[in-house]
Amino acid sequence: MDQGLITNPKDLERMQGELVSLQRRISSLEDDELEVMARLEDAQGDLDRFAAQVAEADERLTALGKSRDARTLEVEEELTRVAADRGPVAESVPEPLLALYERLRVSKGGVAVGALRARECGGCRLSLDPSELAQIRAAAPDEVLRHEECQRILVRTPESGISPALDKQ
Template identity: 45%
Template sequence: MDRLRAGYGVRVKADPTAQAALLELQSTDAILSQLQHRRNTLPELARITELEAQIKDVDGTRIELDTQVSDLSRAQKKADAEVEQVRTRRTRDEERLNSGAVKNPKDLESLQRELVALERRISTLEDEELEVMEKLEDAQTGLASVQGDLDSLKAELAEQVSARDAAIEVIDQQASDAQAERGSIADGIPADLITLYDKLRGQYGTGAAALRARRCEGCRLELNGADLRELAAAPEDDVLRCPECSRILVRTPESGL
């Protein structure tokens, strides 16, 4: 009989009503476990994690494109300044040429060659300037697109966070109610029995199980005849353990003893 006793050799006793209350306590603890599982596995949690990763990646792309836009903007300003500088020089040389101030044939020829060179230089610089402008436009378009994607992701993230918080608020309220009910139930159970129950629950997930139709509802195994006879012979206030799964075994009117 020792292996059926609550302490395996140490006889623990409790009023049958207190033992039956363990099943209510177990039911409430199951609800609390389910609520915690729901809280930990909310679909919003997975989506939030996914969105945060996407936002990080997209924001990295945004930073790269923003850097490109800044670099190309500086390059365009530089190209604009170079073109303007050469145009100013060409204008000055054209004014000298047209003023008739240059009389020396060699100086005149030199001025004309310089004007030709300036025209080629302006053409080259304008081509480079156009290329920079096209790259800048592409980068700006890309940046605007990525920024739009980023804004959409952040908006969805805010929605998911709000939905998560609302769901958690409901679950936490339900858990608070269940915890209060648990406390009320536990008040009617002796401390040593609660201690044993909590220890077994930590080991097996459930600390107590009902005996119905000669079957332990914790491990779902049917007890053999010898164990059933010992259980039937035990005093009602003896706290017993299932010989198969070691949970506290609570006798019920449907035990089949």
Template identity: 40%
Template sequence: MKATPAEQQELLRLQSVDTRLAQLAHRLGVLPQAGALGELATREDAARRVRAGAVGTLEDARAELARLESDVALVEARIVRDGDRLTHTSSMKDVNALESELASLRKRRSDLEDQELAVMERVEEAERAVAEIDYEHDGIAAERARLEAERDEAAAGIAVERDQSERDRAAIASAVPEPLLAFYEQRRARGGGIGAALLSRRTCGGCTITLTGSDLEDVRRAAYDDVVQCPECDRILVRTDESGL
């Protein structure tokens, strides 16, 4: 393939921009906030699972308390009913039966009220547990919002640099002959992102191998407009006055 030295040197400018774009893509992929956000997501998921369990415990305790309150209300209603019956009967047999039942009902009410107190304590403990989890979740959410804002700001800065670099690339690429550009892109795809490298002091800038012997002689004998490649890494070698030939 043939290309003027000036056209070949444009490949170095293009490679510089492509390297810059690759660096920007890497920076975008390894933003420090990303790792912290991942850790927060793990903590948030764990807190969500713990909260689900705590809410379940709270709902169970509240349901039990509601049942006990209903039982107490029924017992109190029976106490009122039996007390009213007691005041309106003159039968000693009924009086004795009602007084016995009232004593039993009052004992039952006392037992239920003791159970109520115990369950009320469980409800309060469960409410505190849920509140503590919610407080932790709020802290995680605030930290996540801060990190997301920092990440987005950093990503926006990188996007500005990327957009400018892409414009620079388009301008440089437009000045490179299509066959040479296509060959460069092919070499770049195979060369880990590097398609062209400067030959400086007989050393390839792509693989850092110094040319010697017949490899060096082949490059020396190549015409000024020949597109030569590194015998080691196969990338395009761009020759300049500093190539040491």
């Protein structure tokens, strides 16, 4: 026993006790480590799932953005076409009528004119009463008519329902 290490049996006992205690501590730390690793794995799984969801949402956002841009372009082209069509037409309309049209367009939610079909105003969808129909029947073809009820400009059509033949029906 002359190794210069432990000569006292009590020291040996104490050291063995410490060794057992250290081994217990190591084992407990290993358990903790396993638990932490398991939690880390779970968290990594969550992270992967969230990352996949974010990537998917990004893809959808990109696709929506593209379709919005395409739609915007279509609408802009349509507006340009409509504006180009409107120009010559608006120029041929007498100034007071155009002013009336613009005023009504603003106050009537964008619909200033109603086509008269089957005795119904296309602007407000209300039927015209017989006396109003009689006035329209008597009016000159180029007279600007207004629907009393909604005040919109009323445009006669072949299906207005004001011809005497239809009256008898």
